[in-house]
Structure formats: structure tokens, C-alpha cells
Amino acid sequence: MPITDLSHAVAGSPPSGAVQSDKSAIAQRVIVLLDRLGRLTRELQFADGLNPAQWEALRFLAKANKYSRSPTALADYLGATKGTVSQTLIALESxxxxxxxKKTEDRRQVDLCLTxxxxxxxGKDPMQTLEQATLEIxxxxxxxxxxxxxxxxxxxxxxxxxNEFGVCQDCSLFCVNSQAALAALEVKPEAGTCGNTGETIDMAEKTKICVNYKTTN
Structure with missing residues (x-):
């Protein structure tokens, strides 16, 4: 009689098919929850005369660095067409x-800024409701x-x-300046250099999100 290899079996453990089924069920549940949360948060953002896209544009501009406050970067971040973003910006400007x-270094480019x-x-951001709910858990x-x-x-x-739009200081292109470089540039010790542009990144900028962000391996 052939000997059956049971070395892979563990007493009391569920069959591999059952484990896969459980994982699939969890994945489906996560998808449903994310969809429900997305719909709920979207409805919350029809507030104070603004729609969800307009609120998201304001949030983006508040946390975007100097390379990212442009209509193109905003469209990329929102996953929207340039035409849709243009209408959003016109509404916010009005x-x-x-x-x-106009950017001082390139007059052809536009810098979008919050007033x-x-x-x-x-300060009236309706997403604060979600923040309060999150704090509870x-x-x-x-x-x-x-x-x-x-x-x-x-x-x-x-x-x-x-594009990931991560924080500048966590980017693989962010370089911490040496003391000699800092002295030559006459900038604060917290500053760094963008490996993409070669420009100095100050403390305020390096904690903001960037369209050129690259994941650190």
C-alpha cells in the first residue's frame, strides 16, 4: 500500500480551497466598504456652495508643493480631464x-494659489466629519x-x-544637503535638494506632496 505524504497537513487547519475562499470573501467585503465610503464622502462634499471636485481641488492646492500647483498636475491628481479641471478652477476663481x-521662472506656466x-x-471642510469618525477608532x-x-x-x-503624489521628503529624488552645501547655499539645515530639478527644497516645501514623486525602493 502506498504511503500518503501528509507532511503538508496541519491538524485542525482548513483546506487550502477554504482559505482562498475566505480571502476572496474578505476582498469582496473590502471593495464594498470602500465603494460605500466613497459614495458617502462624495455626498458629504456637496456643502457650502461647492461640489466634491472643488473641495478636492482646494485640499490639493493647500498641500501641493511649488512643482505641483498647476492645472495639469491637478488634473493628474484628480484623475480628471483638463476640460473638467478647467471648469472647476473657473468656478473656484469666480x-x-x-x-x-504666472511663475517668475517661467511666465508660460501658471501657479495656482489659495486666497x-x-x-x-x-476650515469648513465637510471631510472633517470623516476625520472625527476616524479618530474614534x-x-x-x-x-x-x-x-x-x-x-x-x-x-x-x-x-x-x-502618479503617486507622495510627500517630497519621502521621495527617492530628495537629497539631504551636506553642511558644506548648506553653507554655500545659505539655507537652513532642514533644507534639501530636488534630484529632478536641482533646486533647493526648504522646510515648508519638503513636507508637501509633489507630482514628480518617486517611491523610495
């Missing part, structure tokens, strides 16, 4: 929430939620070749 300025009214509007699940959702987002962006 409400006095943003301004368009004081735009900054004040963000932060101690128990916060770090694991961030890890899991960040990984999911990164995987989807990689598969679909979508």
Missing part, C-alpha cells in the same frame, strides 16, 4: 477662493488601516501607471 499667477478666502473655506485600528490602505493605493497606482 468665488474668490483661488488665484492664478485667504480659500484658506478660510477649508484610531487607537485600535489607526496604524493598521493606514498601512493597509496605503499599500492598496500604491498597488493600484502602480498597476495603472498613475
Amino acid at each position: 468665488k474668490g477662493l483661488i488665484t492664478r499667477c 485667504d478666502a480659500g484658506q478660510a473655506m477649508l 484610531a487607537d485600535e485600528l489607526g496604524s493598521e488601516m493606514v498601512k493597509g490602505l496605503s499599500r492598496l493605493l500604491h498597488d493600484l497606482q502602480t498597476r495603472n501607471q498613475i
Whole structure:
């Protein structure tokens, strides 16, 4: 009688097919929850005379660095067409929430900036409701939620070749300046250099998101 190899079996462990089925069920549940949360947060953002795209544009401009405050970068971040973003910007400008300025280094490019009214509007951000709900579970699940959702987002962006828009100081192109370089540039010790442009990145800029962000391997 042939001897059956049972070395792979563990007493009490479920069959591999059952494990795969459980994983699939969890994945489907995550998809449903993300979809529901997305729909709910979208509805919340029809507030104070703005729509979801306009709110997201204000948030983006508040946290984007100097390389990213352009209509093209905003369209990339929102996953929207240039025409759609153009209409969003026209609406925000008509409400006095943003301004368009020509960049000093290249007059052909536009720098989008929040006005004081735009900054004040963000104080009414309807997503604060979601923030409060998240704070209630932060101690128990916060770090694991961030890890899991960040990984999911990164995987989807990689598969679909979508820019990540990460924080400048976490970028593989960000270089920490040596003391000699800092002295020559007469900048603060916290500054760094962008490996993409060669320009100095100050403390305020390096904590903002960038359209040129590259993941650190």
C-alpha cells in the first residue's frame, strides 16, 4: 500500500480551497466598504456652495508643493480631464477662493494659489466629519488601516501607471544637503535638494506632496 505524504497537513487547519475562499470573501467585503465610503464622502462634499471636485481641488492646492500647483498636475491628481479641471478652477476663481499667477521662472506656466478666502473655506471642510469618525477608532485600528490602505493605493497606482503624489521628503529624488552645501547655499539645515530639478527644497516645501514623486525602493 502506498504511503500518503501528509507532511503538508496541519491538524485542525482548513483546506487550502477554504482559505482562498475566505480571502476572496474578505476582498469582496473590502471593495464594498470602500465603494460605500466613497459614495458617502462624495455626498458629504456637496456643502457650502461647492461640489466634491472643488473641495478636492482646494485640499490639493493647500498641500501641493511649488512643482505641483498647476492645472495639469491637478488634473493628474484628480484623475480628471483638463476640460473638467478647467471648469472647476473657473468656478473656484469666480468665488474668490483661488488665484492664478504666472511663475517668475517661467511666465508660460501658471501657479495656482489659495486666497485667504480659500484658506478660510477649508476650515469648513465637510471631510472633517470623516476625520472625527476616524479618530474614534484610531487607537485600535489607526496604524493598521493606514498601512493597509496605503499599500492598496500604491498597488493600484502602480498597476495603472498613475502618479503617486507622495510627500517630497519621502521621495527617492530628495537629497539631504551636506553642511558644506548648506553653507554655500545659505539655507537652513532642514533644507534639501530636488534630484529632478536641482533646486533647493526648504522646510515648508519638503513636507508637501509633489507630482514628480518617486517611491523610495
